[in-house]
Amino acid sequence: MPSHRTSKNAEPEQDTSAGGPADLEWFAKPDSPEGGKGLRFSCTMCGNCCTGPTGYVLVNDDECSGMARKLGMTMEAFLAEHTHMMPLGRSLNERKTKHGYDCVFLDRQKIPGKAVCGLYEARPRQCKTWPWWSSVIATRDDYDQAQKKCPGLGKGTLVPVSEIRIQRKIIEI
Numbered sequence: 740m741p742s743h744r745t746s747k748n749a750e751p752e753q754d755t756s757a758g759g760p761a762d763l764e765w766f767a768k769p770d771s772p773e774g775g776k777g778l779r780f781s782c783t784m785c786g787n788c789c790t791g792p793t794g795y796v797l798v799n800d801d802e803c804s805g806m807a808r809k810l811g812m813t814m815e816a817f818l819a820e821h822t823h824m825m826p827l828g829r830s831l832n833e834r835k836t837k838h839g840y841d842c843v844f845l846d847r848q849k850i851p852g853k854a855v856c857g858l859y860e861a862r863p864r865q866c867k868t869w870p871w872w873s874s875v876i877a878t879r880d881d882y883d884q885a886q887k888k889c890p891g892l893g894k895g896t897l898v899p900v901s902e903i904r905i906q907r908k909i910i911e912i
């Protein structure tokens with residue numbers, strides 16, 4: 740699924756340095772859904788992106804330190820209890836539920852009918868930058884596929900092209 744936990748390979752970044760219309764990303768062109776102004780996104784708290792088939796949420800030391808602090812744990816305890824190593828690096832653990840493999844921090848109790856991140860402010864970059872990953876917005880087709888699973892894509896707040904580009908560069912997914 741187009742999730743925080745996907746293993747889909749990212750496509751190469753588009754080079755916009757030439758500056759001509761042909762070099763623009765599809766979402767910056769006039770025939771895109773928002774006329775080239777950006778894309779809309781407002782999370783509905785459905786939780787789809789934090790569950791599904793087994794996947795990964797990559798975390799670095801700084802992120803683990805912040806998450807451990809939020810949970811009142813030592814770094815060592817946090818790493819041992821909530822993470823594991825994968826070929827791509829360290830990832831958050833997941834747990835099998837009736838919905839799929841939930842991220843260990845997905846909270847389905849806090850708000851009835853919703854699924855929210857139990858670490859929200861301390862969530863890792865991979866989560867903070869969703870859905871502006873290269874693999875999600877590389878092509879209109881990638882975006883359309885992601886929109887089928889993420890009901891927040893295409894709705895609500897208009898996120899400008901400039902901000903999408905910034906988010907896309909933060910982590911390569």
Ligand code: SF4
Binds near residue numbers: 786789888892
């Ligand atoms: S609306 Fe999208 S970003 Fe929000 S929880 Fe659902 S799938 Fe995730």
Ligand code: SF4
Binds near residue numbers: 789796856
């Ligand atoms: S850390 Fe939070 S936002 Fe990221 S996958 Fe887990 S529950 Fe979802």
